[in-house]
Amino acid sequence: MDGVHDLGGKQGYGPIDVLEPVEPFHSEWEARAWALSKGFGGGAPDITIDWWRHVRETSIPADYLTRPYLDSWLETDMATLVDSKVCTIEELAAGKSATPPVGEAVSISVEDAIAANRASATRFDRPVEVAPKFAVGSRIVAHQNASTGHTRLPGYVRGRVGEIHAHHGAHLFPDAVSMGIEVAEHLYTVAFKAKDLWPESANSKDVVFLDLWESYLAPR
Amino acid sequence: MATFDTQKASEIHRELHSHLPSEPALRVKALESLMVEKGLTTSETINSWVEVYSEEIGPKRGAQVVARSWVDPEFKSRLLADAAEAIKEFGFEGDATGHLKAVENTDAVHNLVVCTLCSCYPFSILGIAPNWYKTAAYRSRAVRDPRGVLMEFGVSLGTDIQVQVWDSTAELRYLVIPQRPANTEELGEKELVKLVTRNSMIGTDRILGKSTEGES
Numbered sequence: 083m084d085g086v087h088d089l090g091g092k093q094g095y096g097p098i099d100v101l102e103p104v105e106p107f108h109s110e111w112e113a114r115a116w117a118l119s120k121g122f123g124g125g126a127p128d129i130t131i132d133w134w135r136h137v138r139e140t141s142i143p144a145d146y147l148t149r150p151y152l153d154s155w156l157e158t159d160m161a162t163l164v165d166s167k168v169c170t171i172e173e174l175a176a177g178k179s180a181t182p183p184v185g186e187a188v189s190i191s192v193e194d195a196i197a198a199n200r201a202s203a204t205r206f207d208r209p210v211e212v213a214p215k216f217a218v219g220s221r222i223v224a225h226q227n228a229s230t231g232h233t234r235l236p237g238y239v240r241g242r243v244g245e246i247h248a249h250h251g252a253h254l255f256p257d258a259v260s261m262g263i264e265v266a267e268h269l270y271t272v273a274f275k276a277k278d279l280w281p282e283s284a285n286s287k288d289v290v291f292l293d294l295w296e297s298y299l300a301p302r
Numbered sequence: 303m304a305t306f307d308t309q310k311a312s313e314i315h316r317e318l319h320s321h322l323p324s325e326p327a328l329r330v331k332a333l334e335s336l337m338v339e340k341g342l343t344t345s346e347t348i349n350s351w352v353e354v355y356s357e358e359i360g361p362k363r364g365a366q367v368v369a370r371s372w373v374d375p376e377f378k379s380r381l382l383a384d385a386a387e388a389i390k391e392f393g394f395e396g397d398a399t400g401h402l403k404a405v406e407n408t409d410a411v412h413n414l415v416v417c418t419l420c421s422c423y424p425f426s427i428l429g430i431a432p433n434w435y436k437t438a439a440y441r442s443r444a445v446r447d448p449r450g451v452l453m454e455f456g457v458s459l460g461t462d463i464q465v466q467v468w469d470s471t472a473e474l475r476y477l478v479i480p481q482r483p484a485n486t487e488e489l490g491e492k493e494l495v496k497l498v499t500r501n502s503m504i505g506t507d508r509i510l511g512k513s514t515e516g517e518s
Contacts, residue, residue: 083308090418090469091446095439100455104500106355106430111327116430117351118334121343129304135420140312142319151421151436153326160322160333161314166304169336171314175321177332183341195350196358199396199426203386206401206473231308234471236418238445250401253472262306269472276465280446288465290445293472 083136083231086143091238091280115152120195125159126166132260136232137161208266210252214296216270220246221302224272224294232260235298239290243302244274247291255295268296360429361500363394364477367427368503369494371404372482382406385477389427396426398475405468406479407508412459414452414505415468415476416444422470424477428503435504445469455506478503483511 089095107113119125125134138146138158146154163169173180190198216222226241234256252266259265274290276283305311322329337343367389371378381388385402389395402424405413417423418441423431434440443451448465452458459465468476480502486494501507 087419089438089441092442095442098434098439098454102432102434106360111330113352115330117348120351121347122337133304133306137311140308141315147438150326151433157318160318161311164314165311171317171321173336174332177335179336179339185341187341187344189344189346190350192350192353195354202397203395203400290467290469292469293474
């Protein structure tokens with residue numbers, strides 16, 4: 083999707099707030115928002131991470147760019163809850179449930195939460211029969227066109243030439259998983275020279291690495 | 303059941319925009335009340351998560367990993383070979399570290415991490431990401447003007463140093479291993495931990511141990 087979220091290389095967003103305080107949360111609501119998302123699972127129970135990311139991409143562009151990050155994050159949780167019919171917009175607006183509880187949630191302690199985090203490391207690699215098309219050192223060109231749905235091929239490398247830096251086996255393919263279809267594809271770290279990406283970087287020796295799936299790439 | 307329908311998702315956002323209060327604190331409060339009433343979580347559980355991410359899960363974890371890599375070359379080899387496995391020696395594995403990768407700064411290379419498409423970050427070892435990491439300003443510029451971004455953070459790099467930018471477009475997450483500061487041979491692992499800043503593990507800080515002023 084060629085949405086507002088695809089920010090790499092866009093210009094005009096100004097300086098960075100390098101003096102932001104180091105504390106993890108800067109207000110009570112930020113702490114509640116983050117923890118709430120952890121507490122109920124961050125969205126409807128039947129979603130995939132890629133569908134969640136896509137739902138965030140469908141935010142109103144002006145909201146995406148201007149609302150505080152965790153607020154926008156929580157709105158994405160809400161949108162998935164409504165989409166999966168866990169609750170309605172009216173219930174969210176009122177902050178009151180129109181139906182009886184679905185069950186009794188168990189309160190967890192700090193220790194439980196630490197253990198739950200530890201158990202949440204997730205792997206996305208999957209075995210596949212098909213051999214990888216590219217080897218480390220292969221030259222590739224990223225496709226000019228990408229999916230109209232969710233994709234992890236950013237606009238700034240489309241049509242650009244790069245080199246395979248590493249192969250990671252096959253990983254779940256976000257363009258499909260965001261649509262509820264679980265398939266895996268070979269994943270590579272691809273190195274793009276800054277001078278091949280940006281007109282003002284002609285004399286640069288800097289490099290940008292991206293992790294890209296096989297069907298985003300063609301041999302060069 | 304999720305619809306997996308782009309158009310539908312976009313319509314829901316528009317409805318939320320018109321029906322919900324604009325103030326973030328009110329929106330959070332409404333969702334918390336609703337989730338508790340529905341029996342999907344409890345306020346005690348939310349309190350626990352606030353405490354975990356305020357105290358336990360944060361950049362001090364990453365700092366321990368980095369300091370260990372400075373004093374223990376065998377650990378450093380394991381970390382560079384497979385960081386997702388290596389951090390299990392500390393029990394630090396968790397949210398977004400299933401495919402963690404460590405990248406090392408040297409005299410010739412400086413690493414910088416970004417997620418241009420969303421805000422991917424190795425939460426379980428660095429905690430919640432700073433807000434600047436999630437802004438359009440950082441995400442747009444880190445891949446195009448990394449040296450300008452670094453200058454804003456007070457890091458000035460000569461042209462003899464190559465900048466390697468890592469855009470986290472898949473489930474791989476990146477941890478920068480900053481260089482051990484000069485003249486720290488006398489320091490033990492515990493003292494070294496204190497020198498490692500959060501920003502140095504993202505790549506927006508480079509020379510450690512100068513002072514703690516402006517550290518973020």
